[in-house]
Amino acid sequence: MTAPLSPSGSAPAPGPSDTAVLTVTCPDRGGIVAAVSQFLFNHGANIIHSDQHSSGLAGGTFFMRMEFSLAGLDLALEPLRRAFQSVVAEPFGMEWRLSDAARPGRMALMVSRYDHCLLDLLWRVRRGDLNAEVPLVLSNHEDLRGDAETFGVPFHVIPVTRENKPEAEAEQVRRLREAGADFVVLARYMQILSGDFLREVGCPVINIHHSFLPAFVGANPYRAAFERGVKLIGATSHYVTEDLDAGPIIAQDVIPVTHRETPESLVRLGRDVERQVLARAVKAHADHRVLVEGNKTVVF
Amino acid sequence: MTAPLSPSGSAPAPGPSDTAVLTVTCPDRGGIVAAVSQFLFNHGANIIHSDQHSSGLAGGTFFMRMEFSLAGLDLALEPLRRAFQSVVAEPFGMEWRLSDAARPGRMALMVSRYDHCLLDLLWRVRRGDLNAEVPLVLSNHEDLRGDAETFGVPFHVIPVTRENKPEAEAEQVRRLREAGADFVVLARYMQILSGDFLREVGCPVINIHHSFLPAFVGANPYRAAFERGVKLIGATSHYVTEDLDAGPIIAQDVIPVTHRETPESLVRLGRDVERQVLARAVKAHADHRVLVEGNKTVVF
Amino acid sequence: MTAPLSPSGSAPAPGPSDTAVLTVTCPDRGGIVAAVSQFLFNHGANIIHSDQHSSGLAGGTFFMRMEFSLAGLDLALEPLRRAFQSVVAEPFGMEWRLSDAARPGRMALMVSRYDHCLLDLLWRVRRGDLNAEVPLVLSNHEDLRGDAETFGVPFHVIPVTRENKPEAEAEQVRRLREAGADFVVLARYMQILSGDFLREVGCPVINIHHSFLPAFVGANPYRAAFERGVKLIGATSHYVTEDLDAGPIIAQDVIPVTHRETPESLVRLGRDVERQVLARAVKAHADHRVLVEGNKTVVF
Amino acid sequence: MTAPLSPSGSAPAPGPSDTAVLTVTCPDRGGIVAAVSQFLFNHGANIIHSDQHSSGLAGGTFFMRMEFSLAGLDLALEPLRRAFQSVVAEPFGMEWRLSDAARPGRMALMVSRYDHCLLDLLWRVRRGDLNAEVPLVLSNHEDLRGDAETFGVPFHVIPVTRENKPEAEAEQVRRLREAGADFVVLARYMQILSGDFLREVGCPVINIHHSFLPAFVGANPYRAAFERGVKLIGATSHYVTEDLDAGPIIAQDVIPVTHRETPESLVRLGRDVERQVLARAVKAHADHRVLVEGNKTVVF
Known part of the structure; x- marks a missing residue:
């Protein structure tokens, strides 16, 4: 192993x-x-x-x-x-x-096809910036295998379709438990997790959403931001609950944008703020700085 | 006069x-x-x-x-x-x-009871930071008369109630036209303006909303922000249209907040970002830097 | 009185x-x-x-x-x-x-000719945002008398020249003591205070310097910033010591600038960051959040 | 090849x-x-x-x-x-x-032992975020060979000592010319380049300095920042000239810090702002947005 x-x-x-x-x-x-x-x-x-x-x-x-x-x-x-x-x-x-504090938390990562959040977290772990170790990267696609394996981290693919979702989630939970995950980070994992998954996995799940919640809940927030003509785009990291994009917020940030941007360039610019916000949230969690009260967090 | x-x-x-x-x-x-x-x-x-x-x-x-x-x-x-x-x-x-550029725009202000946006704009005009002059402050309350008059600006009160709103708005329009307003700034004016008002007034109307739109549309955004547990609060300045808080956005900004804040302290902190964002939007408008396309702006 | x-x-x-x-x-x-x-x-x-x-x-x-x-x-x-x-x-x-905490600190202000920091602090006190009361504004010029007196604050002018500086400072100390000042804020006071003044006044003195110290110590920091071609300008609030611009820093902030700015427009833009940084430092001091260790501060 | x-x-x-x-x-x-x-x-x-x-x-x-x-x-x-x-x-x-615009610039990188700026630039090139290709990474140490080679980039080590510096620089210039470099980026290269190198290399050289210049010129800026007790740390990207850390500034940014940080944690926090500022400067250069006038830049 x-x-x-x-x-x-x-x-x-x-x-x-x-x-x-x-x-x-x-x-x-x-x-x-x-x-x-x-x-x-x-x-x-x-x-x-x-x-x-x-x-x-x-x-x-x-x-x-x-x-x-x-x-x-x-x-x-x-x-x-x-x-x-x-x-x-x-x-x-x-x-x-x-x-x-000397025992780093076991952080399992779930990803789909975007590499920026995954790479950023793996760099930080390797460098010793995050008090965590990564026993496993789970994905529903093959794309990022090379990136994970470069860091020596096991990479498992469990395809998820509309039909097999319950079985796929059960297999995900089995792998995460086997890996001894203390917490799970969705580093741009593009599937909605069911309430069953969240109950079964038995540990906190942290997500990065690519908007300043509660604005632009759901899919395609950069396109929605473009169409609304906002002058800031942002990212929000939160604990996952059964309510989509509505769990307790750990960290948020924004960057200024202008009329010059397109939906595509917002995606590019957004990557920087996504990975920064996710890293900040994960570090706070790994350092035992986040306490949850109802739908809110206290971040010391 | x-x-x-x-x-x-x-x-x-x-x-x-x-x-x-x-x-x-x-x-x-x-x-x-x-x-x-x-x-x-x-x-x-x-x-x-x-x-x-x-x-x-x-x-x-x-x-x-x-x-x-x-x-x-x-x-x-x-x-x-x-x-x-x-x-x-x-x-x-x-x-x-x-x-x-040598002819400053005539900027009429509408206010209710909060002084911070009013004072900030009047001070910037007096300093010569805004290429504008202020012929009139309209209010639905007496509270800010002293502040306006300290700056030598005429202050008129037109009370607005559910019953008299059409007549009150007609009187507002009459006063604004008489003052030769090139544009109107709602510096925390706490009444919703009707489509009739917007058509009759015949010049752009700029508002400051105390949230990062499109999050927290409508009343009490700081309380809503508190209850959602966001880690940023913001302000948005936009042109007013018939759709509440949905007009073209000119400027937005946010400040970080923590779990320590109460709804009341968010109101206090928010005042700083409100006045900064409003001043930035008004300056861009007064310098002829804002062009509108549909529901969006180009800010040069 | x-x-x-x-x-x-x-x-x-x-x-x-x-x-x-x-x-x-x-x-x-x-x-x-x-x-x-x-x-x-x-x-x-x-x-x-x-x-x-x-x-x-x-x-x-x-x-x-x-x-x-x-x-x-x-x-x-x-x-x-x-x-x-x-x-x-x-x-x-x-x-x-x-x-x-129910007893507001007595904050005496010293100013010269710039109004922005003075007005900002007076607005905040009037609004109840700062846990302080203002017994006195001292100046070496008449210019800001109207602004202070609008807020009902006593305004005293003590002219300072190269020749009369020791006597002028002695008179300043006498006035500050008589006013029962708990701390003094230099809200863009444009004279260097002597070590004698600092020892005699017997309470903390807070200054706002218009650069991100330690860059651009001394006079004309905006011109120096323009000439160096920096892409940020800033402000620093610090306790005053005998070493010019070298006392313990309480708060700092910056804003982005571009090649479009002139030394004059930097002065204008800088006013916003100066008054925000000074207000933040004064609030921290007034809330008993600042402890000093050697040449550094702990700001809780 | x-x-x-x-x-x-x-x-x-x-x-x-x-x-x-x-x-x-x-x-x-x-x-x-x-x-x-x-x-x-x-x-x-x-x-x-x-x-x-x-x-x-x-x-x-x-x-x-x-x-x-x-x-x-x-x-x-x-x-x-x-x-x-x-x-x-x-x-x-x-x-x-x-x-x-369809012909990406050839960007040669020079590094020593810190991986964060190197990895960030290589990742941005791979993603297509930077209009550049990387023909070569030069280093004075072996440490980062694996990182460069993971991205398929040739990595050459030329050790530099006090004694061999002229010869080492001549060899660096030869390699850079051979690689057809349009510009060179010092991604935390920890040696000072001589005027001879700069004249011989014949193309712009971009550096990242880990402070908000002109504060903390030279070695160990994070320790100097710690000792001065600043409340912001920053990074500056600039064109390299013969005057140490004094060339035309392309981009700067800062992040807030508190009394809680140590010199070591400032180094860790600073890595994020260093790589962001360097990436912003390199992107502006690669997109032909930077024009130089004397010791200043115009960044469109």
């Missing part, structure tokens, strides 16, 4: 390898920061970064991300997790996650 | 006072640039800036803007216009306009 | 009036967050926002800003300050400040 | 293959546009785009770029050039160039 793509030997490390990230979501009330920071201090963890957010006043939701050093820790991560659950998480009713 | 607001004595001139601007729209075919530039050269006009655009290949529309010096002209502007019509415009089937 | 300019009656409040902001700088070591958050929790303060930063690993400096609700506090602010000093600040060797 | 990298079979064409571009620089006087457009019209050339610029009033320099269709032309390009020289160029004292 091929090893997943990961930073090449000479690449700089993407971050301190001796840190962990704790993310917390819970009902807002007094004393949360004190309880968490006291717990970490008691176990010898020095907090390096800390961010928090409250979605409102009384009755709102509290979000927190703390990155701390493992250097002086008195426990291994697993017993620390058990202690945190009983001492802090249960009393405050927390949903939480404690991630070892 | 009060003189309209115009650049104060010490303000720098907004441009060479001895230039004129020719704008042309016509069916695209060979020889247009040659014919126009030869005509201008024959009459002693030196071209300073020239822009052109073709909306497509055969069968498309041709757009041009030429700014030229009046210094060596062998005719006054009015006979030059007559000559241009017979020698160039008729053979090519042109819609065209020849504007004396 | 005239009351300082402050938000007009109908203006929205700039922030929750029942919060306080604690800012802390100290040598980095374990337990700081735990100690501070435990202290606040013990006194009934609910933390609303929290930011922290460490300037390095061992031996670095720790920076923190916490905004908390006063609603359930068991002490008034003054006894809370005394308790914090003995319980937390002394053991950790902290420099710290606890500010009542 | 290996064919140079050029758009792959399925790539979209970068522009109409039946157009040509005329660029003109000459002393400004009346009648230039008329003469050129009349000449083109007389020979059946339909003007598609036209841009012009005057660097000043009387005594200034005039710059023009016209793109026209070859479809109805009555002459081949070579006789058209001869006719233009005698009929138009000589009377007006023009420096000019008439380029067949």
Whole structure:
């Protein structure tokens, strides 16, 4: 079996390898920061970064991300997790996650025929810019096999037609699970995923849509942008939900355009903003900076 | 009668006072640039800036803007216009306009209760940054009288209710015509103008909408942006047509926002992008840089 | 005596009036967050926002800003300050400040002849966008008296010449102290302030420089930008130190420019970026978001 | 011999293959546009785009770029050039160039060890986004051989040391000439080129510098940016002259940064802006949009 793509030997490390990230979501009330920071201090963890957010006043939701050093820790991560659950998480009713920053997330990619988002992510992984490794690229077409294999990443084609879609999706899910994917990135994958797929795959799925949502939902956003005569085109990266192009937005950006552009040149210009926005969203996710609340995100 | 607001004595001139601007729209075919530039050269006009655009290949529309010096002209502007019509415009089937850059456009403003766009435009006129003078501010509320009058601009209130809207609009049109408005700017005027108003007023009407259209058409775009969880908010300046927020777009811009913002703070942040985008659109219009084709603009 | 300019009656409040902001700088070591958050929790303060930063690993400096609700506090602010000093600040060797967010800072303005930064700040204060009040505008010229007085702000002229500079600065310091200034903003004040002034005035002084520092230090940056043929022009807001244009930077921004611009049009375009950057820096300072470390800032 | 990298079979064409571009620089006087457009019209050339610029009033320099269709032309390009020289160029004292847009420029790349600019340019050529082909990549290190060869581009290593620099440069020049380079791009080539090299190579050389020039000239700009505490980092692409980092600027851009960044993370963030700015400059050059006047550029 091929090893997943990961930073090449000479690449700089993407971050301190001796840190962990704790993310917390819970009902807002007094004393949360004190309880968490006291717990970490008691176990010898020095907090390096800390961010928090409250979605409102009384009755709102509290979000927190703390990155701390493992250097002086008195426990291994697993017993620390058990202690945190009983001492802090249960009393405050927390949903939480404690991630070892030294263990890169396993990012599976799904693509169709456009190469720009795929190549951009593979370059960033190889360079050590993304705290992720790529165990698998799935596609419904052969076109990008050469690009994936140049990076030493396994490339599997599962053709998708109107008729075979349920079976094809089941096979996709099987491959993604087998690859141990922590999250899936649709790097311009041009098929709509069903609710069944999303439930079965059991991990977050990140998409890049080639417009500044909610403008130009659906197919052909650059043509729609051309016809409306907008002076900006954009891209939006979001978590995929069953509602088309309506999931929680992680990152967006735009670039200025003029009357000189055609639908074709908008496609060309848009590639740059698509790959930048997708890379920004994927990096935030891989660094455990994104928390979801309903249909919105908190990006620390 | 009060003189309209115009650049104060010490303000720098907004441009060479001895230039004129020719704008042309016509069916695209060979020889247009040659014919126009030869005509201008024959009459002693030196071209300073020239822009052109073709909306497509055969069968498309041709757009041009030429700014030229009046210094060596062998005719006054009015006979030059007559000559241009017979020698160039008729053979090519042109819609065209020849504007004396030294004559600022008369820009009437319509406002409701928000001061930021009004103040920004009045300040730019006073500074000499906008080639325009302001003969009148119309409002449906008293709130901004002091601001307008500080700049020495007449301020008239015409209350608008559901019941009196046709009469109120007729009075607005009467005032705007009396003021000799060349164009009207809705600087956060919070009433929808009827098709009758737009036909009667007989000059372009520029609006600022507080979203990146076509996202968030209609009322309360900042609340809608908050609820959708977008990571950018924007503003769009466009010519007003009978279709709400659907007229030709002149300028757009956005600013990044995060999960920390509330609907109220989005309103505050949005003020900066609203006034910048409106000022940019108004300046382009006042400098005769905007040509309209169907529902789109060419901005030279 | 005239009351300082402050938000007009109908203006929205700039922030929750029942919060306080604690800012802390100290040598980095374990337990700081735990100690501070435990202290606040013990006194009934609910933390609303929290930011922290460490300037390095061992031996670095720790920076923190916490905004908390006063609603359930068991002490008034003054006894809370005394308790914090003995319980937390002394053991950790902290420099710290606890500010009542409901008390706007007293921002004195110094100007010369350009109106754009002055007007922009006065508009923002009147609208309630800046948590500040303006007790005084000082100038070395009469030009902007009308603008200041329109907003009801006292305007004093102290002429400055090469000969009288020490006396003029002494008089400026006297006026600023008398006005109770918490900080001074140089809104395009065109004189260099001496080290004596900076020491005597005893509060932070914020400047706006019309270039992206460190490019184009000193006089005439737009002409220098024109001559170098840059494709961006910018503005930088920084704390003033004895080294010209070399103090800690708070905010910077740029706008694109082309070969079409002249030194004069760069000045005009630059006004927009100058006032935006200055407003952003002043707002960050007024909201107690800026901490200084040597010649750099932490802006939370 | 290996064919140079050029758009792959399925790539979209970068522009109409039946157009040509005329660029003109000459002393400004009346009648230039008329003469050129009349000449083109007389020979059946339909003007598609036209841009012009005057660097000043009387005594200034005039710059023009016209793109026209070859479809109805009555002459081949070579006789058209001869006719233009005698009929138009000589009377007006023009420096000019008439380029067949269907013939991509031959772009030689020089690199050292950083892959991001190299990969980005090779990918854009392959996609057909850049009207260029790549006959050669020269390096002073072996590191990027695999990347170049993946794209099918010849890769030659010429080690450069303090001792062998004149000989190494002579060999570089020989290789570049042999490859028929129309222009050279330094895609993070980490050696300073001598005046002898620049004179001998006989074609434009484009560099990417990793700062917003003129700030942070020379080595280690990201460290200098970190130490100055700037809130923006940038990149500048310019033509190389004998004065280090002082040649005519083609494109610049910046991205915002905060106190959280380290010199290392600035390097990582900067890679995105470096490759975008370099690609923009190279595209403008390859499309014959850049005219040089002294130490500045006109970019149409």
